[in-house]
Amino acid sequence: MRNQWLVTIVAFIVLTAGSVLAWNEEGGEKDEAMHLTPDLENGLEVYEVCSACHLPEGWGTKDGTFPQVAGQHVRVAIKQLADIRDLNRDNPTMYPFALPESIGGPQALADVSAYIEQMLMNPDNGKGEWAEGTPEFTKGQELYAVNCVQCHGEDGSGNEEEFYPLILGQHYLYMLRQFEWIRDGKRRNANPDMVKQIAEFSDQDMQMVINYVSRIPVPKEKLAPSADWLNPDFD
Numbered sequence: 001m002r003n004q005w006l007v008t009i010v011a012f013i014v015l016t017a018g019s020v021l022a023w024n025e026e027g028g029e030k031d032e033a034m035h036l037t038p039d040l041e042n043g044l045e046v047y048e049v050c051s052a053c054h055l056p057e058g059w060g061t062k063d064g065t066f067p068q069v070a071g072q073h074v075r076v077a078i079k080q081l082a083d084i085r086d087l088n089r090d091n092p093t094m095y096p097f098a099l100p101e102s103i104g105g106p107q108a109l110a111d112v113s114a115y116i117e118q119m120l121m122n123p124d125n126g127k128g129e130w131a132e133g134t135p136e137f138t139k140g141q142e143l144y145a146v147n148c149v150q151c152h153g154e155d156g157s158g159n160e161e162e163f164y165p166l167i168l169g170q171h172y173l174y175m176l177r178q179f180e181w182i183r184d185g186k187r188r189n190a191n192p193d194m195v196k197q198i199a200e201f202s203d204q205d206m207q208m209v210i211n212y213v214s215r216i217p218v219p220k221e222k223l224a225p226s227a228d229w230l231n232p233d234f235d
């Protein structure tokens with residue numbers, strides 16, 4: 001009986017803590033990190049621990065286990081790192097490596113995020129199965145124009161100021177998992193307006209729109225010269 005009460009109380013605390021942490025709360029470590037001047041050299045040093053999973057080039061993996069982090073906006077990366085540290089976004093694989101004990105405080109977040117942003121992106125990201133010209137590609141493009149452009153932009157480059165992630169060039173399978181989690185309420189730091197916008201999406205709609213996003217071309221100036229290019233910062 002006593003144990004049941006304890007379970008109820010713990011569950012209550014966990015649930016309310018989850019709902020108190022909104023998708024983008026003011027203050028805290030994120031705001032502190034955003035106001036610091038980043039040190040790219042230290043960013044590279046911090047990034048070494050990250051490279052074990054996200055790879056030295058920051059390109060992640062096509063199977064969607066590890067996202068590409070190269071080219072992401074500084075403020076978006078800082079927010080995701082702060083959310084992961086705050087347990088406002090579940091990421092048990094990465095959690096221990098992201099803690100202050102492992103990489104440092106807000107300055108480390110600022111430094112590593114600045115390092116990530118200037119990394120050149122993967123010229124060969126994982127894509128969905130439908131090439132341009134197929135009806136599924138076209139339907140995905142239409143869904144994107146109606147439901148996504150207002151936040152992620154015409155070209156999928158997001159919006160740094162508003163913390164809307166850059167999604168162009170990201171792996172198809174990674175985005176599919178995140179999109180499904182956001183739709184189904186499993187990603188706690190999701191943007192509530194996005195959740196509303198995609199609530200009626202079927203699994204097929206989801207695959208078509210993400211297929212389209214995975215095929216948006218990455219702008220030349222953000223792209224690495226070739227798929228076998230190696231990050232010269234690592235030897």
Ligand code: HEC
Binds near residue numbers: 047050065177
């Ligand atoms: C042990 C593996 C591992 C390590 C080490 C790791 N990560 Fe991750 N990271 C992941 C995984 C897995 C995800 C995606 C989790 C999910 O599917 O929600 C992720 C997600 C992210 C994201 C969010 C990406 C997005 O598009 O939303 C960022 C940013 C990130 N990691 C940065 C870092 C940085 C910076 C470091 C080093 C301090 C680091 N990671 C270390 C595994 C790792």
Ligand code: HEC
Binds near residue numbers: 147152167176198
């Ligand atoms: C109201 C603004 C808004 C709309 C509309 C919206 N999104 Fe998002 N989206 C966001 C925000 C904000 C995030 C990041 C939330 C956070 O901070 O963790 C996000 C996250 C994502 C992610 C995960 C990115 C990552 O790196 O983990 C994907 C994929 C995505 N959106 C795709 C879409 C697609 C496709 C559509 C249209 C069908 C869409 N979004 C509509 C605001 C929006």
